[in-house]
Ligand SMILES: Cc1cc2nc3c(=O)[nH]c(=O)nc-3n(C[C@H](O)[C@H](O)[C@H](O)COP(=O)(O)OP(=O)(O)OC[C@H]3O[C@@H](n4cnc5c(N)ncnc54)[C@H](O)[C@@H]3O)c2cc1C
């Protein structure tokens with residue numbers, strides 16, 4: 043049984059993102075890039091499923107430029123078996139990404155596809171749901187617990203009201219929350235081993251998928267900055283200001 | 292052309308996100324239909340048809356639709372799509388779960404988490420946890436949009452005179468089975484719409500210590516929130532989380548206690564009208580966005596805060 047995990051290379055979550063002065067986007071030159079955080083949880087979950095004897099191959103897919111290979115390598119160093127880079131220098135929207143992942147899935151025939159719940163760059167939160175709809179496989183989004191039993195999975199989902207539990211049968215698609223697990227660090231020997239693991243490179247053009255963006259980015263701006271306020275000396279002053287100055291209590 | 296709004300509800304009550312979605316829709320066009328999918332929700336559909344500016348409520352009422360299973364909702368929405376120029380709903384976990392499925396079935400790129408509508412095809416949305424604001428134009432024929440509820444005032448619950456039109460749908464077999472829901476029940480206001488929110492972070496140190504916040508919340512009629520660190524540590528459940536991967540709140544007053552102010556947390560609260568930060572570290576980034584900062588040990592400050600509020604109340608009485 044194969045598992046496919048989709049990982050995206052994004053600006054590291056610790057970096058203070060800067061908007062370019064010309065309004066065309068954010069500064070990506072000389073900025074630390076990393077694997078999208080919930081995608082690490084997706085990789086970890088796939089590895090645990092494999093280690094529990096419920097899968098025999100974990101395949102990592104990333105859609106992006108040449109450098110996305112580094113992100114795939116990170117997943118291989120964690121323990122995944124092989125990588126697939128679908129190469130493009132263009133920005134790809136979740137619509138196109140989901141079509142690409144589905145196409146690769148049709149060839150690789152995994153029984154589970156794991157994605158992150160949200161890419162922290164575009165904050166779209168769309169791709170997993172789209173893959174599920176294209177393949178007509180059931181979806182479990184925002185998963186914080188996945189229990190596999192035979193051909194079924196019981197998944198706990200984080201929703202606005204609390205937690206929801208659903209049961210779905212394989213093959214299925216899940217999007218992972220940061221609380222699903224604690225991703226492992228790659229050990230040095232595994233980092234060395236990962237260098238020899240195969241990464242297949244597919245030119246996006248060879249897939250015959252329309253990846254043209256449907257959404258035109260008109261401009262990107264800095265958010266309005268909040269004025270820094272004042273420090274108060276004690277609780278009495280705070281309550282007084284909230285009551286008489288801000289008038290919010 | 293008209294707009295279809297997907298209602299979020301619990302079969303009895305309209306969720307406020309539905310009112311926010313309708314109000315966002317009115318900024319695009321005046322012809323608004325609301326789709327209500329559920330079970331035993333005649334009354335609800337009537338209420339929805341009375342919301343200001345609603346043309347009609349389309350009601351699909353069958354036992355299978357009691358819970359919002361995305362695989363069941365999506366074909367219903369998709370089958371109605373040819374009558375609409377825009378299909379819109381909230382960027383809540385409910386909307387996020389369903390809308391991308393509809394978008395891909397219609398071969399459309401969804402515009403997620405819209406905070407401002409410029410015109411019929413141009414929208415503003417935050418990216419990078421709100422560290423950048425993008426203005427985007429959709430080239431698709433049908434626009435599939437989720438809106439951030441806190442960015443749009445709720446539509447008035449009455450004033451409309453729409454009718455309810457019943458619709459039917461075919462049954463789908465590939466859907467997951469709904470097992471159950473654990474909703475945390477509380478008598479306090481809902482986090483997403485409360486006028487005052489008081490949130491605790493890792494600094495609270497335990498689940499038990501959240502009672503210090505609860506006490507103040509009760510006096511201020513506030514909702515209680517939390518940072519991801521506090522949720523991860525098990526102090527409170529996931530539905531308390533404020534931030535990039537939690538809820539976005541825009542209260543009149545937000546009080547952050549023992550929260551450092553990571554960008555992912557700020558993403559969920561920095562639009563609040565007044566922000567108060569209580570932290571023992573005066574270098575904590577939360578102070579950069581706070582209108583009022585108090586450098587103090589929260590275990591001393593919170594009981595004092597509670598007493599000061601009592602004093603205010605006795606003076607008022
Ligand atoms: C992809 C991603 C998404 C994320 N999404 C979110 C999100 O949605 N929401 C969110 O909140 N975080 C999110 N995070 C996590 C975020 O980066 C921070 O780790 C988190 O917000 C820190 O929580 P905290 O401020 O409670 O804890 P800490 O950063 O540990 O801060 C604790 C604070 O408490 C203060 N303190 C301690 N003791 C006391 C005391 N006795 N009195 C007064 N002050 C005290 C300390 O000075 C410190 O400032 C996300 C992270 C990632 C990678």
Ligand SMILES: Nc1ncnc2c1ncn2[C@@H]1O[C@H](COP(=O)(O)O)[C@@H](O)[C@H]1O
Nearest residue numbers: 048049105157158160161166167168169
């Ligand atoms: N370019 C990409 N390459 C690989 N996976 C991706 C890509 N874009 C999105 N994903 C996956 O889809 C998830 C959700 O992304 P999004 O829908 O953009 O918020 C991410 O966490 C990834 O798992």
